Amino acid sequence: MLFMGTLGMLVLTIGLILFIIFHQRKVIRYQLRLQQMEQEQQKILLNASIRLQEEERQRLAADLHDDAGPLLATARLYLNENLVNQDKATQLQSIFQARQILDDTIQLIRNISHSLMPPTLKNFGLESAVNDLFQKISGSGTINASSRFHEYKDRLKPEKELIVFRVVQELINNILKHSNSSFIHLTQNNHNGSFLLRVHHDGRGIVQTDFEKLNKSNVGLGLKNISSRLRVAHGNILFEKDASQTYYKITVEIPRDDQYETLTISS
Amino acid sequence: MALMTKTIEDLFVYLAQGSDILVIFLFLLFIKRCKSEKGLWAISVYCFLFLVINYLADFLFVNLIHFFYSLFTYIEYCAFAYFLWLNIKSTFFRRLIFIGSCIFILGLTIYYQTTEFRSIDSVPIGFEFILILLFSFYYLYEQMKDTTNLVIYTKYQFWILTGIMIYLAGSFFIYIFANQLDKNFLKQFWFLTNAFYCIKNIFFCIAIILHVKKQNKFYHIKLHPTLS
Numbered sequence: 001m002l003f004m005g006t007l008g009m010l011v012l013t014i015g016l017i018l019f020i021i022f023h024q025r026k027v028i029r030y031q032l033r034l035q036q037m038e039q040e041q042q043k044i045l046l047n048a049s050i051r052l053q054e055e056e057r058q059r060l061a062a063d064l065h066d067d068a069g070p071l072l073a074t075a076r077l078y079l080n081e082n083l084v085n086q087d088k089a090t091q092l093q094s095i096f097q098a099r100q101i102l103d104d105t106i107q108l109i110r111n112i113s114h115s116l117m118p119p120t121l122k123n124f125g126l127e128s129a130v131n132d133l134f135q136k137i138s139g140s141g142t143i144n145a146s147s148r149f150h151e152y153k154d155r156l157k158p159e160k161e162l163i164v165f166r167v168v169q170e171l172i173n174n175i176l177k178h179s180n181s182s183f184i185h186l187t188q189n190n191h192n193g194s195f196l197l198r199v200h201h202d203g204r205g206i207v208q209t210d211f212e213k214l215n216k217s218n219v220g221l222g223l224k225n226i227s228s229r230l231r232v233a234h235g236n237i238l239f240e241k242d243a244s245q246t247y248y249k250i251t252v253e254i255p256r257d258d259q260y261e262t263l264t265i266s267s
Numbered sequence: 268m269a270l271m272t273k274t275i276e277d278l279f280v281y282l283a284q285g286s287d288i289l290v291i292f293l294f295l296l297f298i299k300r301c302k303s304e305k306g307l308w309a310i311s312v313y314c315f316l317f318l319v320i321n322y323l324a325d326f327l328f329v330n331l332i333h334f335f336y337s338l339f340t341y342i343e344y345c346a347f348a349y350f351l352w353l354n355i356k357s358t359f360f361r362r363l364i365f366i367g368s369c370i371f372i373l374g375l376t377i378y379y380q381t382t383e384f385r386s387i388d389s390v391p392i393g394f395e396f397i398l399i400l401l402f403s404f405y406y407l408y409e410q411m412k413d414t415t416n417l418v419i420y421t422k423y424q425f426w427i428l429t430g431i432m433i434y435l436a437g438s439f440f441i442y443i444f445a446n447q448l449d450k451n452f453l454k455q456f457w458f459l460t461n462a463f464y465c466i467k468n469i470f471f472c473i474a475i476i477l478h479v480k481k482q483n484k485f486y487h488i489k490l491h492p493t494l495s
Contacts, residue, residue, distance in 0.1 A: 005440035013436035020407050024419050
């Protein structure tokens with residue numbers, strides 16, 4: 001009995017110590033795997049943001065090269081050295097044509113500049129910029145778009161406004177491209193000190209699991225862009241289907257408080 | 268045969284005392300690296316006192332052996348409880364250890380005052396072992412929950428605790444039944460307590476070496492930051 005008791009106690013104690021060692025090793029391995037997955041996810045997001053930046057640069061280069069370049073070259077043709085030798089009527093006509101072309105170029109460059117940084121957002125804030133965007137979409141006549149800000153007396157910080165605006169742009173872009181919906185409706189509220197945006201549409205959409213899957217894959221550049229922007233603002237996004245199963249609902253939540261004062265953004 | 272058994276018994280007694288000397292020797296050898304660790308102080312002082320008490324009990328004051336046995340229970344409990352109290356993070360449990368220890372020491376004193384001593388103080392030793400094992404389980408549970416930790420066996424505290432637990436678990440039943448069993452029968456198993464005592468001290472030595480190695484690495488990084 002004495003021997004068995006001693007043996008039993010020893011087995012129990014050593015078993016317990018071994019169990020704790022193996023359990024802890026298992027937990028550490030699991031944590032390492034999680035860390036690795038997070039690093040991979042960050043790498044994907046970084047790649048996506050670099051790719052997006054490159055695409056944006058290419059678009060900008062194409063706009064300048066293909067549109068502004070030929071227009072300016074044409075204007076230069078109208079204003080060549082021979083113009084002084086021509087009669088007054090031809091001179092006037094040439095100058096008029098050149099001016100017309102320069103006006104077009106100015107408008108083109110303005111459009112490019114607006115697409116980079118909407119002036120409404122800078123001057124009048126997120127509410128006006130979003131309303132403006134939705135009016136433009138609605139004005140095209142193909143889709144019914146409306147937006148309503150309920151509690152936006154206290155504006156977000158400019159850098160956060162820009163993030164939200166880019167996210168909304170990306171979401172709307174995706175809806176227009178893929179959903180085939182007949183309406184988009186955006187509402188803004190506050191909830192527990194957070195800024196809340198909800199976008200509803202009646203087309204084809206995605207739910208949270210699809211979003212997470214796309215976020216981890218190599219496709220879905222726009223969604224990764226949304227993720228990385230929201231990460232900067234410490235925000236969240238939720239893709240879900242409405243309770244009635246008729247609409248898709250996207251909720252964006254961003255904390256309003258100033259604990260992320262040192263926010264640095266490169267848009 | 269009897270001579271052979273006696274030799275084995277003596278061998279374990281000497282080994283136990285030798286292992287105590289080894290712990291003290293290692294602690295003194297690396298005292299620069301170990302002096303900041305209260306836990307290492309606790310176990311080294313405990314080993315030193317065990318050695319002194321054994322010497323006093325065996326050679327100088329043989330008639331006071333009961334007093335030294337009870338003194339040893341006090342010292343052992345205090346050293347182990349203090350070590351665990353140092354390393355447990357939960358304030359509530361630290362308080363519990365403190366209160367439990369006060370009650371235990373008070374109970375121990377009353378017990379020694381009121382009870383006639385037989386061959387060994389089985390009841391206090393039983394309580395002591397149970398309390399220390401409970402505190403040790405809690406420490407391990409706390410370490411298991413703490414996921415910010417490195418692997419548990421890279422900490423020197425783990426090796427000390429393993430030594431303590433193996434020693435307590437291995438000697439528990441022998442001490443508990445020491446007064447009930449026939450002396451000749453008990454003698455057959457008594458060497459086990461010394462064997463587990465040796466194992467415990469070997470773990471203590473591993474703990475000291477591990478701590479010194481870690482400290483060396485730390486000093487190396489501190490002196491040559493670029494070589495880290």
